[in-house]
Amino acid sequence: MNWLSEFVRPRIRTLLGRKEAPDNLWHQCSACQQMIFHRELENNLKVCPHCGHHMRATAAERLAWTFDGGAFQRIDLPKVPADPLKFHDRKKYPDRLADARRKTGMEDAVLVAHGTVGGHRAVVAAMDFRFMGGSMGAAMGEALVTAARLAVLQKAALIVFTASGGARMQEGPVSLMQMPRTTIAVQMVREAGLPYIVVLTDPTTGGVTASFAMLGDIQIAEPNALIGFAGARVIEETIREKLPEGFQRAEYLLEHGMVDMVLARGELAATLGRLLGLLKVGRPDAEAA
Template structure:
């Protein structure tokens, strides 16, 4: 102990006041380029890195805020049976489920809402990857069927934002049964003559990719999104070949015809509004009958050769 600690430091603290606590979430590190980004700049850019353009993962409600007009409404979903198989690994499935529901403030891995995109009526379903990896169980299947029925009822396009690791293993065969259920849901929308648009976000894999996620009238993906069924190592071990670089990324799939377009997040809202306008108002593209002018039949030439 000396005069600095006993006298000088207390005087300095009294002069300048108590140190203010600095929030821990003011700066974020980009997982791609590892650059620091101020939180307000990141939110202003819709969680897209301002340095390298990397699209960070966002929650379901956040994605709906970015896409839909202000004032969208969340739909109350039917209750699905919890823990139908009484599954247990290191912990009981019902305990994991309740903990995740409390942490995310959601009943399951999908949020369904209805609202507007630049004045066009839509029904949207968005996956929450932080809810058990966005895995598809009975609750997710019920949510997508509900979204499809609502789209038909409201005569509105259905837009689904996927971000999932696939089927939920804790629900076993019940989870796999959601694959045909969700396919039937997409058929309901298409048979009603309504657009069904899928936006594939990072990551979209497993049984979600093998069912409704690849059945959209328009297939869109965010830049760099991981999209596939099985993991790269599993495929390499099966085919015993070295896979191309980035073969499960959005840009590779676009190049090989799996996707229709890759759209940056800040441009997604305007792109969806334009697509809905084209798909829902076909008369805008129709050419009026007055534009067609009957052409006279070609006159026969006097010196045309006579047939033999």
Template sequence: MSWLTTYVRPKIRNLLGKREVPDNLWVQCDACKQMIFVKDLEKNLKVCPHCSHHMRADAAERLAWTFDDGQYTRIELPKAPHDPLGFRDRKRYPDRLKEARAATGHDDALMVAHGTIGGEPAVVAVLAFEFLSGTMGAAVGEGLVAAARLAVLQKAALVVFTASGGARMQEGMISLMQMPRSVIARQMLREAKLPYIVVLTNPTTGGVTASFAMLGDVQIAEPNALIGFAGQRVIQQTVRETLPEGFQRSEYLLDHGMLDMVVARRELPGRLGTLIALLGHGAAKVAA
């Protein structure tokens, strides 16, 4: 070895110091397996630039992408009993809640905010999949009713983004009772003649699908979102038939009349603003 290798290079390295290379600069697309620069992915609203796969987004991102200029005001939601059944599996339910709150910064699996979309007043409720898989317990039921009340008070549309594994098993029958409670929230908007729009994202399953997620005046879904009540394997074992490929995906449901439209993420705010304006003006004429 030369003196450059053994003496000069180490001296230069010590002088400049070791460069730390972040390990979170790239992410792999779940669909096409291509590597994507994180900043490019964020600019593209977490949609793969190679195959247009819509990756999962958190609740705060949904709110920022949806409201005009990313400006909105969050509301504090009613508190619900934190452990109504004293449930314990491998962990105590309060411990799971504590961990989820520390990891996400959310009190529970629903965020509600108000602002404008396309210049139209709107209240937006977003299920946070990052909080216990967006499962629906008493806190989510109370939050949906609070969102509906706010929409009625402000004479605004209510837009709900769904992303959920269904009812929260740790709350047992109480979680199932949130299904009719969420229907009450939807009925409040119907009686006030206000638009109720649902945007189904990947995944939307279980008791959420069986209640407020399928009751919108307009049903929208993101591309290739998984939407259904039970899983494909459970259904196949029950009906004992082979199910069509992709039968629980957005495009299949659109073709079979379960959805009104499938809209790419970047186009959603504009489409929502147009729908709110059309439905809102129609409701105003009915009320007059």
């Protein structure tokens, strides 16, 4: 019997009190499988320091990383009918919404805020894939319309971070109606002579890609982001051909002229600020109303 390990060490732990270590101190990169200390990951904006893989970010993180000094003002978004179609599959739609709201702390899949980016006025809408796959329903349509109206009112740029699996099937045609609504919202910003910039993040697919996500005056994508309408398997079965390597990834789209630039996350805020300066977006004279 080893009396040091069997008796002395447990006795010391009992006297000093044993502290349980949190189980979220380390994160494993899904690309290279390396373990990353949580503070290092946070400081690196959720980008793997070993391989550069860009992990998915929340809408709140997007806002904090984009606005100057992480300072912004959130916008209360209009309420929409909770279950317009009385949809029920394996679980009732209101129950799915309640689960998503409890897990994310969000009312729906998008947050809207205003502030300054590089010293220039900006309204930012950030989508969150954690909320039912970032699916687009009536709430998202209202959020984009509200963001566009606010941008016009403040003479500010509109910046949208996309992350979505497409339309929300629980809202059926109501969800599909948001495609023309969000397109009209973008047109409102353009008619006011204001820039509309889209940052495509992983993943951006379906009806979101088929509407406001691909209408930016400037299209920016994060490295290796999945961007497309239908899935690769569906396309291959339709055209009966093997798709090229990297199809629907940000770098492939850049090579074929679908996006203007692919930027690492750490460069985004500074680049957005420079772009707004080149596009001569005004600087706030006083605190925004």
